[in-house]
Amino acid sequence: MIREILTAAALALVCAQGAQAENIRIATEGAYPPFNLVDSSGKLKGFDVDIAKALCAEMKAHCTIVAQAWDGIIPGLKAGKYDAIIASMSITPARKKAVDFTAPYYVAGAALVGPAKSDITFTPAGLKGKTIGVQRATTYAALLKEKFPGAKIKLYDTVDNQNLDLKAGRLDGVVAQQVVMYEWLKKDGGKAFAFKGKPFLDPKYIGDGAGIAVNKGNTKLRDQFDAALKTIMANGTYAKINASYFPFSIAPK
Template sequence: MKSIASMLLGLTLGLGASAANAQQTLRIGVEGEYAPFNEVDKNGKLKGFDVDIANALCDEMQVKCSFVIQTWDGIIPALISNKYEMIVSSVSMTEKRKAVVAFSKPYYKEHAVFVGPKGKEMAIDGDGLKGKTIGVQTASAYEKMLKEKFPAATAKSYPAVPDHNLDLNNGRLDAVLAARLPMLDWLKTRDGKNFEVKGQAFKDAKYMGEGAGIALRKGDTALMNKVNAALDNILKNGKYDAINNKYFPVSIRP
């Protein structure tokens, strides 16, 4: 017959093993409406650059990714409320966001662009956008940039990028302001073929921060160290570049 001590030891080890197994799955928040970074395809499968990067990081950390789709305006609150452990969803590292969450090293850098109808003159300055209705995503760095940098424009906010692209295509908007790479991807589609980038691309650190980072809850130092180490590894071992080249014709390395 086992002694009480040995039984307690077995129970403790069993609980420890269960806890270790629980840690093998890392919950990751993602929007799922931001092609080609993250989107749900016609078969209901989540895919994109962010998704592949997250999976590569999980491989490096020897854990399993479990993705949780979350609307953009609630993606940071859901992290704080413990719906998932981290966000890999093209979150720009702004000072406002740094006040509430912790960020990894940047994993890519992006520009902002205006996109409007081909052949239609549009001066991208204060006077040129006066009276223009510009679509932008709610709670994004681009919404803040539009309202502060181009106050003469009328900002119309949407829950997701596909929503403002749909209204642009249907003639309800004069232009949209969004991230360069997703918009260049959209311009290649049937819906985007009659539109073009207007003016120059903007890379304003005041609004877009230092690039896109992986967001974690403040205080999750051990996980942050693992994430940064895994990111360093994929940048060195070629995995990052392979994912980059799968989606983009140019490097977006940080």
């Protein structure tokens, strides 16, 4: 037992020292296709992951990318489990109180998706009394709570599970990020589901686009990311990654 404790302590020391080297640990969710997901070989991939890799290459840093449940992704950063979050996290005033953000690396609005035949509309009156699925601890959950108080909100741990329930018919609609839902409709939703109404773009609720989060006060890392982001946007790397996923640009203006 004593030997085990010593081994554990030694391991903890090694891990701690590893963190002090120029090694950036980045967290993503891994359940938000096409932005971040795990493929059948167990590897993380997606738009966020490609951007993270491009930024690290630009910064000449050694990066490890880990998957982390969305619920705990900010507590994990604050607890020091990793140094940055690149996980399609919208830059919002509420989150800015907890973490620091880089400039946005993409923008997308909030969209309502429901059964194609339904006459549900993306208005406070249209959502009144409707059961709407949304991911827990997201801007979309906050948006629903504040702007559409009449809706019956069901909170999910992942967008995947939320969409499973939409398809199963347990929900009248879901509110989620526009591009994610665009991909889902293309791949999985088929003709049975469709966008309802116009996407919601008010930055007051959905923030200024997706940014990279670092711990409060870690300006050094934030500035490094910001500089690298500027470079990959200027040299065409960003556009190339964008084009490999979407036929339209999601770059911030």
